[in-house]
Every structure is written in structure tokens, then in C-alpha cells.
Amino acid sequence: MKLQITHETTYNYDAPILGLIQSLRLTPSDYEGQRVGGWKIAVTGGHRGGTFRDGAGDLIEAWTVRGPISEVTVAIRGLVETRDTAGVLRGHRETVHPLVYLRDTVATAPDAALRDLAGSVQGEDGLDLAHRLSAAVSDAIRYNPGVTETWTTAAEALALGEGVCQDHAHALIACARARGLPARYVSGYLHSSIDGTPHDAAHAWAEIHTGPLGWVGFDAANRCCPDDRYVRLGSGFDAGDAAPISGVTLGQGNESLDVRVAVEEMDQ
Incomplete structure (x- = not known):
């Protein structure tokens, strides 16, 4: 499937700020399930700084914007060709050992109820257990927005x-880690739900390391594994760690946010 992604994040400030520094994890990686072409990032008044690929294989870009400014837009536009790999992440270059993702965070720390939920199912192997935990x-x-x-x-x-979806991903990560399976949070995009309903928002799911098969994605919010409707952006221990945009604002202005996402299928 050929998907065109348009993603605009606009920050407005009620008083001009002195500037901002941002770290952007907004460029998808190439692997067996997706190929990226014509990807472009633009930041209003922004200056691109250093770029590097982290140990998880994600491309990170640093941007700075000098003020005074009252509005900044981070705009992404690009094409991704996707292929269904039944959720299996193959050919993705990374150097972090999977066992690192057994570490809990504040967002994913299991309490007694999560541990009980994790222990309520059994699996024949790591993959079967991951499927049952997701279910x-x-x-x-x-699923109930708001x-x-x-x-x-x-x-x-x-x-x-x-x-x-963020809550489903965090809960699944907590359950998987409680059962000894490394798990991580994935940010990205979804073209449509299984019934064909357009999904005009960013999306998130979990990846669980199931053993010999490696990392496999599970979208508990949609009761499926990621297929060719999904575009994978990046990963982390939780939503904060995998955030597509993070940064620091210099100034006292209060910030408001407007996000617009469109994922459109292009003619083959």
C-alpha cells in the first residue's frame, strides 16, 4: 500500500516566547515492512541542527527556533510504501538489546491488578502468550476517547x-514485562480501522519480543497486529520516551496545541 502522510503540529503562545529547542523523532525507518520516499520536515523559522540514529534505530533531528515568536508549526509530508508482515519487525537496524525493554517506567509500572491480568492467561510459547495478553x-x-x-x-x-491507544499500549507493555517478555511503545500512523473507517490521527501500539521471531507488533486498541495500514515512526519505553516531538520552550507564554493528521492511500 502506498500511503501519503501529512502531519502538522502547531504551537500557539498567548505571549511571545524567546525561542524553543526541539528533538524530532518524525522520520520513519526503512525495513521489510515499509519503504520511505520523499519525506520532508519543515519547522516555521526553524534551523536544523544535529541528526543521528539512536540505538533503537530511530532517526533523531534537533531543531531550534529563535524568537520572539507566537506560533510555530512542525509540518511533515511524505510517502511510505507498506507491506503486511503480520506484525513481525524484520530488517530493522538497531543495536539495543531486547532485554533492556524489561525496565518499567512510571507509565508502565504494573500494580496488583495489572499483574493479576498478566497472570490470567497462559501461552504455549512467547508468541502465543503475547497474543493472549493483547486480547x-x-x-x-x-476504547473510549477523552x-x-x-x-x-x-x-x-x-x-x-x-x-x-496509548492506554492499551501502556497496559500491554506492563503485562508483557510482568511475564518476562521485553516490550516497548511504538508511535506511528494508521490509515484506517479494519472496517475501513479513516483514522485521521497519530496512533500507537506495542511491540513484544517473543523469542526467536523477534519483535512483533500488537495493537490492542484494534485487536490486531499491525499490517500494511500502519506506518511505524519510532519506539521507546513508553509514550513519553517515544514521543515524536519533545523539547524545551524559552519564555513564559502559555502553550496551546493543534494537531492535524491525514493518511491517504495513493494510486499504485
Whole structure:
């Protein structure tokens, strides 16, 4: 599938700020399931700094914007050709050992309820267990936008019984790690749901290291493994670590945010 991605993030400030420094994880990597072409990042008034690929294989770019400024837009536009690999991440170059992803974070730390959920299923091997854990999380947390916040933890989302893709990913990561399976958070895009409904927003899911097969993606929010409708941007221990945009603002202005995402299928 050929997908055109348009992603604009606009920051507005009620008082001009002196400037900002951003770290962008906004360029997809090439691997067996996707090939990237014509990818472009533009930052209003921005100056591109150093660029490097981290140990997880993600391309990181540093950008600075000098003020005074009241509005900044980070705009991405590009093409990605995707192929269904049943969620298996093949050919992705990275140097971090999978066992590193057994480390808990504040967002993914398992409480007693998460440990009980993780222990409620059994699998014949790592892959089967990962599938069953994903299904258990899907059953335990109903998809319902607007009921959780950016800082909601996996334990809080499970207690609430509702959440969004970030909450499903965090809960699945917590359960997998509780069962000794390395797991990480993945940020990206989704063209449409299984029934064909367009998905005009950024998306997130989890990857679990299942053993000999390596990393496999699981989208508990949609009860599936990522296929050719998905574009993988980057990964981390949790949503904060895998954030496509992070940075520091210099000044006292209060910030508001507007995000627009379009994922369109192009003619083959």
C-alpha cells in the first residue's frame, strides 16, 4: 500500500516566547515492512541542527527556533510504501538489546491488578502468550476517547476500564514485562480501522519480543497486529520516551496545541 502522510503540529503562545529547542523523532525507518520516499520536515523559522540514529534505530533531528515568536508549526509530508508482515519487525537496524525493554517506567509500572491480568492467561510459547495478553488487555480496557489524559498510567487506565491507544499500549507493555517478555511503545500512523473507517490521527501500539521471531507488533486498541495500514515512526519505553516531538520552550507564554493528521492511500 502506498500511503501519503501529512502531519502538522502547531504551537500557539498567548505571549511571545524567546525561542524553543526541539528533538524530532518524525522520520520513519526503512525495513521489510515499509519503504520511505520523499519525506520532508519543515519547522516555521526553524534551523536544523544535529541528526543521528539512536540505538533503537530511530532517526533523531534537533531543531531550534529563535524568537520572539507566537506560533510555530512542525509540518511533515511524505510517502511510505507498506507491506503486511503480520506484525513481525524484520530488517530493522538497531543495536539495543531486547532485554533492556524489561525496565518499567512510571507509565508502565504494573500494580496488583495489572499483574493479576498478566497472570490470567497462559501461552504455549512467547508468541502465543503475547497474543493472549493483547486480547486480555483489549477485553479489560474499552476504547473510549477523552476519558484519559496524556499522563494517565497503565494502572489507572485498567482501573478505569476505558482509554485510548496509548492506554492499551501502556497496559500491554506492563503485562508483557510482568511475564518476562521485553516490550516497548511504538508511535506511528494508521490509515484506517479494519472496517475501513479513516483514522485521521497519530496512533500507537506495542511491540513484544517473543523469542526467536523477534519483535512483533500488537495493537490492542484494534485487536490486531499491525499490517500494511500502519506506518511505524519510532519506539521507546513508553509514550513519553517515544514521543515524536519533545523539547524545551524559552519564555513564559502559555502553550496551546493543534494537531492535524491525514493518511491517504495513493494510486499504485
